[in-house]
Amino acid sequence: VHARIVDRRRDFLHKLTTRLVRENQTIVIEDLTVRNMLKNRKLSRAIADASWSELRSMLEYKADWYGRELVVVDRWFPSSKLCSACGTLQGRMPLNVREWTCACGTTHDRDVNAAKNILAAGLAVAACGDGVRPQRSTPGGQSSVKQEVVPPPRSRAAAQPRG
Incomplete structure (x- = not known):
């Protein structure tokens, strides 16, 4: 019975990840600490049943196969x-x-x-x-959400007049 459940879950994950990778050029997922989430007694069984780690690994290798981009936030x-x-x-x-x-x-x-x-x-x-x-304080950096053209800093040699 357990082997049958595992096979069905794996089959579902294969079909889902294949469909996602075939239909989308870019797939965005959030990096979650599944190991730490499994320590929560109320959620651990549901998280383990969802097989999030296996879903991510399937998305990673299938995105490589199909030439798609997988972005992990x-x-x-x-x-x-x-x-x-x-x-x-x-x-x-x-x-x-x-x-x-x-x-x-x-x-x-x-x-x-x-x-x-x-x-x-x-x-x-x-x-x-x-x-x-x-986004914390980013000295000299720009967030990807707010892209602005920033002129490059002038070097000391360019700032001093020659002569």
Whole structure:
């Protein structure tokens, strides 16, 4: 019985990942620490049944086979706390908050909002080649979301007059 369940799960994952890779040029996923998530007693069985690690590994090798791009968003990217409409970062948000309203007036479902933000961040990486991390103070750096043309710094030799 257990072998049959494993075979069905693996067959489903193969069909799902093949369909995703064939239908999309760029696939964006979030890097999750599945090992740490399995320590949660309430969620561990559901997470183990979902086979997230196997799903990711299948996506990785099938994306290579089909010549597609797989973008993995950093696990610390605040995807569920970032407003997908205005970009405002909300404060601390416990897991039991499933819906929230931003100061701009937009009401978000936590999971749908996270999916929108992960997709936007992944497409920004695909377009700009920038890494996806939470935006902290980036001295001299630009976020992939806000690309502006910055003139290169002048060297000391170019700044001093010759003579």
